[in-house]
Amino acid sequence: MKIATWNINSINARLPALITYLDKEAPDFLCLQEIKCQDENFPLLDIKGAGYNALFAGQKSYNGVALLAKEALAKPLFSLPNAPDGGEQARFVSGVTQAGIRIISVYVPNGNPPLKDPTNTEKLKYKLAWFDALHSYLKGHADEPFIIGGDFNVIINDGDVYNPEAYRTNALMLPEVREKLADMVKDLQLTNAFKTLHPEAGNYSFWDYTMGAWQRNLGMLIDDIFLSPSLAERLKSAEVHKYMRGMDKASDHAPLMVELT
């Protein structure tokens, strides 16, 4: 069973790349983030043509998440219960597989202040509150198997970014942000699928569009897939599909794929 997560940075701008990816890698489940379209503009026919069903939570201009699956998913949920904004921002979608595994796609808030006002911490507070809501939601489902994939917008270890000192005060790496994710992982005994198999530094899933970041390998690992405890022993392989970042018209994120037995 293959499950992948990919911040696609506009599903319509990336539609040819998406179809190519589905054909080539054939994930059973694909979590997408930043689809950047409203529901009425979601390319459902193209995705069905590629052999996939889709659950999606769209939004105008920003955010937006989807969950593609070869099978039909049950119990669809289109927003995070008790999200700090009441679910106004489309950052969460989940469904349950026929085998009874809950699959969740999340786009965790970035949390950095608007450039015009570096003293503004509203976005950071929102990020921390969003993590609280996610933790509570998962805690309520801790007795069921689940897999959560997404853009977590957290640099978990210093070795997961090309220059940790440059990001020390960035919302992707602030201690209180790292603690929120670490507390959730510890409390729910989650397995970080990729890092468990590839603990070494220097594996990235995101390279900024600016600064020639891709060509210079100035990247960071901010996309993750976590497994609930009962699925941990099924972990077989995990990899970042870097070739997707090297394509023309690439997203700034590469997909991360995990295989379970």
Place this chain on the structure above:
DNA sequence: ATGGTAGAAGGTCTA
């Protein structure tokens, strides 16, 4: 002290 790039929307914000 801001740039660099990309995307959606629509003439600016978010990342």
